Amino acid sequence: MAAADTSSFSSLATLRSNSDGVCDRGGGKNGDTDTVLPLNRATTADAEASANRAYLSRTSLEYIVSVVFVAVVILYSCIYRIACIGREHHEELKENLKPPWALYRWLGSKGVDITDLQCYYFVVAMPPSIPYLIGFLLLSRRLRRHAASKTATVVNESTTAAAGDGKERSGSMASIHHPEHVIGDSSVGRSSVGPTLLIRKDVSALQFLHIIAGMFIALCLCGPGFLFGVVIMLLNFYLIAPLYKRVSFRVSMTVMWVMHVLVLFLNYHAGGYRFAWLGLSFLDNLWSPLIQWTTQYSISVLRMISFNSDLWESVSYGEERRQKSLAKHAHTCIDCAQIRDRHRHAVSSLPPEALSCYKCRTECSRHVEEFTLSAYLGYIFYLPLFMAGPVSSFNAYVSYQHYSARSVEGKAIRRYGLRLLSRATLLATMMHYVPIMAILLTPAPSSSGAAEAVSAAGAIAAEGAALARSMGAMAVTTSSFPAGNALRNMVSTTTATTTPTAAAVTLSVMEQMGVTEKASLFLLTLAFLWAKLDVMWRFFRFFALLDGFDPPEDMPHCFANAVSIQCFWRDWHASFNLWIVRYMYIPMGGSRTKFLSIFPIFFFIAIWHDIELRLIFWAAIICIAFIPEIAVTLFFSSENPVVIRIKRSPLMWRFLRVLGTQLALIELTVANLVGFSVGTTGAVWAAQHMFREMPLTFKIFAPCFYLCSAIIAIQNRDQKTYEQQQLRLKYDLQ
Secondary structure, eight states: OGGGOGGGOTTSOOOOOGGGTOOSSSSSOOTTTOOOOOOOHHHHHHHHHHSOOOSOOTTSHHHHHHHHHHHHIIIIIIIIHHHHHHHHTHHHHGGGEEOOOHHHHHTTOOOEEOOOHHHHHHHHHHHHHHHHHHHHHHHHHHHHHHHHHSOOEEEEHHHHTOSTTHHHHTTTTTTOOOOSSBOOOTTSSOOOSOOOEEEEOOOHHHHHHHHHHHHHHHHHHHOTTHHHHHHHHHHIIIIIGGGGGTSOHHHHHHHHHHHHHHHHHHHHHHTSOOGGGGTOGGGTTSSOOSSOHHHHHHHHHHHHHHHHHHHHHHHHTTHHHHHHHHHHHHHHOHHHHHHHHHTGGGGGGSOGGGGOOHHHHHHSOOOGGGOBHHHHHHHHTOHHHHTTOOOOOHHHHHHHHHSOOOSSOTHHHHHHHHHHHHHHHHHHHHHHHOOHHHHHHOOOOOTTOHHHHHHHHHHHHTTHHHHHTTTTSSSOOOOOOOTTSOOOSSOOOOOOOOOTTTTTOOSOHHHHSOHHHHHHHHHHHHHHHHHHHHHHHHHHHHHHHHTTOOOOOSOSSOTTOOSSHHHHHHHTTHHHHHHHIIIIITTTTGGGGHHHHHHHHHHHHHHHHOOOHHHHHHHHHHHHHHHHHHHHHHHHTSOOHHHHHHHTOHHHHHHHHHHHHHHHHHHHHHHHHHHHTSHHHHHHHHHHHHHHHOOHHHHHHHHHHHHHHHHHHHHHHHHHHHHHHHHHHHHTOO
16 A cells, blocks of 8 residues: 555655656666665765664565565465476376476476466577577668767757757758658747757767568558558558647647557457458458557557657647756766766767766657657667566667667676566466466366367467557457356467367366465466566666666565555656657646546556456455555645654564555455456456465465565565665765
């Protein structure tokens, strides 16, 4: 709950919220790529004198007991017992298992779980995609060096709009190339702020490479139908983006959102479009797509909205917004301060933008002449981020083309690659020994023969497009759990044929499990989703880092390491959260209208994932849980005498925060099971069944597990908050 929010940590200065745009955490950098610089003794002494170490020590008995208890529950009650169930029911699950990899076969694995089609496709597609990505990186880096070797164009923003000084500017502006397809109007909304030089390089060749490479992959995976998506993208560029010239900002924003949401509904209703409608039916069956083009189009919608919004911001505020963002990050941003510290030798020779973090580059408006068709399509089709994200802004995309990322370089990228390899190995090991999704989704073989089993498999396979639609989604899998039957809304590669051994079985493996085992399986399901998404997003981010692009880390923390619902969504698909904050939350009023804005935000997230009733229920549960959390946050952030008295007692204050975190974890478990694991029917059944049949030991150990998890999460966040405060003191930040 909100009482667990570390932003109100009493002994530390309150950090600014996301709506203020300060790059402190939440989708920025994490421990994998952002190394905390050592503090000198003087700074440390000053910091300790001004900020108390009010977080729980990792050597304390409370913390050690919590870690040991959680580790035992996860390793024994979850992983070991589910692995044993998988081995005992191997014959019933083997239709969803493929032969194990050579090393794992030698280590005793009976098969690899390939029930999750998205994960299976990712593993299968990696070997051929890596050479293609490497070739793309070589060309991209070469073109980037070629662009850097050319003479840059210097644009004086403050004098561009002046009509009387054209002769004075003729010399310096002679080399400016005005692209043919530019929708920005540099004479609109020009700021009166003092002159600032924007160094603009010719990166059009780089953008064309991004377009060609991305469209090639899109056509290979999505088939010719993706051309319909390209047409919609062009309509957005030529019809929606220039609306600011004809109507007000509010009207243009309303039209943009209505049109894009309407297209999502049309795509869902029509199931895509057909070339046969145009007399070109041969294109519909030219080759079978691996992913429906409407799936990939959904994540492109985010980029189109980002392009439109960044363009309108540039036209309306321009240099004024850029100046404020640079000044704010220079005085408040830890990430920017660390970049400047690591490159202190080059501070005087580089512009501030080159030594800034992702959020600063996002908030710094680009010149209106940079909003070209090639930049627009290059941004949408940028290969490392095209298929699954992380989601970035248009401003950041153009900025990284001009100045490569300096936040993660050299050894830091290699360390990131090693961490990616270790997490991928962990995921592969889990798939070989703990068949989570196979147990969850394999239907019960019917004693009446293979016909009913094949029918059950068809019910599962019918939802293939629904799973693939979640490739870039915040919670990827789309599965439901009807009580006493197969989970129908998750793609699986099962053939569900009946074997002589399984023909006599009338219950699925899931139905044969006890309450404790089912609860463990649900927890491991969320863990599998987190591990799968973490590996996918890190894989694509790793290649973006190699290309000089530093997008936000999508999974900066473990899914169970959340102290509130807000923190959970901030860290689960964090780049999408940053997108929501910038393009929805702040335009709708920010913190002033927080109670009202959460409803359209989460309902948009639901329909963006998939237009299904269970996701609407998921959004409703999240909103209902969010309202009391926001209320409690506001209460404990006030100067109420009761709040002040509670905060003066560290033990009481920490106890309340741990309790709030415990409740938040339970709420998140229920919401995610409804939205992405068991569905609405399954949630009601699971709750009734568990409370009716769960043993006493489970009723005792389950709350203890959440309590210990909350203690660990609070300790981790408090220590990081303290370390951030230390860094603010070191770099003299506000």
